[in-house]
Amino acid sequence: METKQFQAESKRLLEMMINSIYSQKEIFLRELISNASDAIDKIYYKALTDDQISFNQEDYFVKISANKADRTLHVVDTGIGMTKEELESNLGTIAKSGSLAFKNENEMKDGQEIIGQFGVGFYSSFMVADKVVVYTKSLNDEQGYKWESTGVEGYTIEPYDKEDVGTEIIIYIKENDEDVNYDDFLDEHQLKTIVKKYSDFIRYPIKMDVTEQKPKSDDDDELVEVTEEKTVNSMVPIWRKNKQELTDEDYNAFYQEKHFGFDNPLTHLHISVDGMVRFQSILYIPEQLPYDYYSKEFEKGLELYSNGVLIMEKSADLVPDHFSFLKGIVDSEDLSLNISREILQQDKQVKLIAKNIEKKVKNHLQSMLKNAREKYEKFFEAFGRQLKFGVYSDFGANKEKLQDLLLFYSSQEKKLVSLAEYVDRMPEDQKYIYYASGESHDRIEKLPQTEMLKDKGYEILYFTEEVDEFAIKMLMNYKEKEFKSVASGDLDLDDEETKKEAEKQKEEHKELLDHMKTLLGNKVKDVRLSTRLKSHPVCLTAEGDVSIEMEKVLKAMPDNQNIEANKILEINNKHDIFQSLVKIYETDPDKAALYTNILYNQALLIEGLPIEDPVAFSNDMCKVMV
Numbered sequence: 001m002e003t004k005q006f007q008a009e010s011k012r013l014l015e016m017m018i019n020s021i022y023s024q025k026e027i028f029l030r031e032l033i034s035n036a037s038d039a040i041d042k043i044y045y046k047a048l049t050d051d052q053i054s055f056n057q058e059d060y061f062v063k064i065s066a067n068k069a070d071r072t073l074h075v076v077d078t079g080i081g082m083t084k085e086e087l088e089s090n091l092g093t094i095a096k097s098g099s100l101a102f103k104n105e106n107e108m109k110d111g112q113e114i115i116g117q118f119g120v121g122f123y124s125s126f127m128v129a130d131k132v133v134v135y136t137k138s139l140n141d142e143q144g145y146k147w148e149s150t151g152v153e154g155y156t157i158e159p160y161d162k163e164d165v166g167t168e169i170i171i172y173i174k175e176n177d178e179d180v181n182y183d184d185f186l187d188e189h190q191l192k193t194i195v196k197k198y199s200d201f202i203r204y205p206i207k208m209d210v211t212e213q214k215p216k217s218d219d220d221d222e223l224v225e226v227t228e229e230k231t232v233n234s235m236v237p238i239w240r241k242n243k244q245e246l247t248d249e250d251y252n253a254f255y256q257e258k259h260f261g262f263d264n265p266l267t268h269l270h271i272s273v274d275g276m277v278r279f280q281s282i283l284y285i286p287e288q289l290p291y292d293y294y295s296k297e298f299e300k301g302l303e304l305y306s307n308g309v310l311i312m313e314k315s316a317d318l319v320p321d322h323f324s325f326l327k328g329i330v331d332s333e334d335l336s337l338n339i340s341r342e343i344l345q346q347d348k349q350v351k352l353i354a355k356n357i358e359k360k361v362k363n364h365l366q367s368m369l370k371n372a373r374e375k376y377e378k379f380f381e382a383f384g385r386q387l388k389f390g391v392y393s394d395f396g397a398n399k400e401k402l403q404d405l406l407l408f409y410s411s412q413e414k415k416l417v418s419l420a421e422y423v424d425r426m427p428e429d430q431k432y433i434y435y436a437s438g439e440s441h442d443r444i445e446k447l448p449q450t451e452m453l454k455d456k457g458y459e460i461l462y463f464t465e466e467v468d469e470f471a472i473k474m475l476m477n478y479k480e481k482e483f484k485s486v487a488s489g490d491l492d493l494d495d496e497e498t499k500k501e502a503e504k505q506k507e508e509h510k511e512l513l514d515h516m517k518t519l520l521g522n523k524v525k526d527v528r529l530s531t532r533l534k535s536h537p538v539c540l541t542a543e544g545d546v547s548i549e550m551e552k553v554l555k556a557m558p559d560n561q562n563i564e565a566n567k568i569l570e571i572n573n574k575h576d577i578f579q580s581l582v583k584i585y586e587t588d589p590d591k592a593a594l595y596t597n598i599l600y601n602q603a604l605l606i607e608g609l610p611i612e613d614p615v616a617f618s619n620d621m622c623k624v625m626v
């Protein structure tokens with residue numbers, strides 16, 4: 001038996017590998033299974049090009065078994081095996097990948113699924129092993145060999161009479177220590193979970209002896225433990241199957257199996273792209289809002305596979321924030337992986353995939369809006385808020401992409417409408433897209449500011465979510481129509497004659513209005529006669545960028561900077577109360593001050609704003625009642 005030494009650098013490299021490349025110890029099993037799959041792929045490829053070699057699907061598999069008594073884990077494959085030279089160069093030289101060489105020698109191109117490329121994965125077994133033994137017999141050699149190493153001092157190779165072509169790797173699992181429970185790697189259930197997690201879509205069967213409780217006999221309730229050999233992986237990924245052959249049930253079953261949610265998906269997309277970067281993807285939009293969706297705890301992302309092997313459980317970069325509700329998987333053969341396969345070397349491919357996904361999802365949603373309105377509304381009720389955040393965030397960078405996906409409740413239709421629908425039915429004389437903000441549809445419905453607009457037959461969009469106005473301010477206009485709040489300073493509703501009349505009235509009552517403004521001081525920016533009120537005596541409007549609703553939102557934020565709207569108190573000069581006010585102003589200035597305060601506080605109440613001094617207000621009310 002000859003003992004060969006690792007080169008000094010290799011030794012250090014091995015140490016580094018074992019201790020620092022992989023963040024999770026369980027990865028070693030993924031690496032060994034991938035190697036086994038590569039070894040079978042090689043026979044498969046040989047059989048394609050060599051008539052002497054036959055490939056019967058059922059002869060090719062990977063078998064995993066654990067022996068708790070001697071703490072060994074066995075990974076057996078019926079792949080191509082290794083000659084003595086191959087053992088030396090592949091398992092004796094770190095970073096030498098026989099698989100990569102095989103791919104290059106055979107000029108294997110697209111469609112071939114050889115996974116190995118770095119020549120390091122095998123050594124990850126030393127993360128969990130004191131010793132690794134490899135029994136192997138090559139398809140090209142009569143003689144089998146045994147390779148053995150403790151991963152520190154080097155390795156030995158000696159002839160070994162192995163009957164069948166293929167490889168058996170025996171991992172001598174370490175004893176438990178303070179940090180790691182190595183027993184996990186001998187536990188049937190844990191092993192099965194690891195296989196499912198990383199290697200579920202390896203194309204060949206991964207078999208295990210699985211123990212289950214079963215009735216002793218058909219007509220017996222007594223359960224007994226039965227151990228049977230079972231294939232534990234799914235093998236053919238659903239995303240590689242033909243869309244036409246898959247039913248909604250198949251997609252739903254995959255959603256459940258992957259634990260994407262407890263619900264059924266609302267909709268799915270099956271994408272297969274053959275462009276600059278090739279990838280397949282199955283994406284879902286959940287039916288129900290995940291309980292933590294609008295919280296800091298929620299993490300967006302898709303499962304990322306490279307050639308059917310799991311690379312990342314949540315690749316956040318694959319989905320933009322505005323579509324963070326997406327669940328699903330992406331599989332690409334074009335990813336540049338880093339050595340641990342835990343991160344990606346280049347983000348160029350991920351960016352391309354993400355761009356593609358964003359476009360496809362947007363189109364899918366748009367077609368849903370057009371062809372499956374009810375379903376879309378269901379989606380929007382759950383995730384519409386996120387789309388609005390998307391319009392608002394990043395300084396509106398995505399607003400054009402998202403504007404056609406927005407829905408708002410309409411004063412006329414009494415249901416959700418899109419901006420396109422609104423604009424398409426705007427009367428010719430209507431200049432703006434009007435909206436009103438408030439806590440609920442009911443409250444907005446009763447807002448005094450909406451009266452005149454409704455009279456004119458103008459539709460109003462109701463904003464009940466905090467983000468609504470912020471998003472619309474970012475959007476600024478839609479199809480060249482500006483957005484206007486019903487509570488904005490100037491609604492620009494009147495014809496020339498009405499404007500002239502208003503101007504006249506303003507002059508006439510200037511003194512009274514100025515006096516009221518003086519009485520209210522800084523609480524309002526101005527007191528004006530209203531052109532929007534019909535039956536109500538007063539309302540508050542706002543001038544400038546910050547509306548009254550926005551003031552409420554900003555004040556509720558943790559870093560409240562006391563940003564306030566420029567409020568205008570508007571008075572309806574056609575209302576009886578105004579006539580009384582005019583009279584009282586001439587005869588009883590104190591009472592006029594009392595009326596001014598009451599009217600101002602009423603306007604606050606209508607807007608849902610707090611009254612600064614409720615006791616004073618209550619006293620004022622009493623004074624007018626007695």
Ligand SMILES: Nc1ncnc2c1ncn2[C@@H]1O[C@H](COP(=O)(O)OP(=O)(O)OP(=O)(O)O)[C@@H](O)[C@H]1O
Pocket residue numbers: 031034035036039077079080081082090091096097098099100115116117118119120121122123167
């Ligand atoms: N079960 C096996 N059967 C046949 N050859 C194997 C087996 N396991 C490993 N090898 C050979 O050993 C080489 C090194 O394996 P290792 O896992 O270290 O790297 P790799 O699979 O090539 O690359 P990667 O680090 O990307 O996984 C493989 O390329 C392959 O040639």
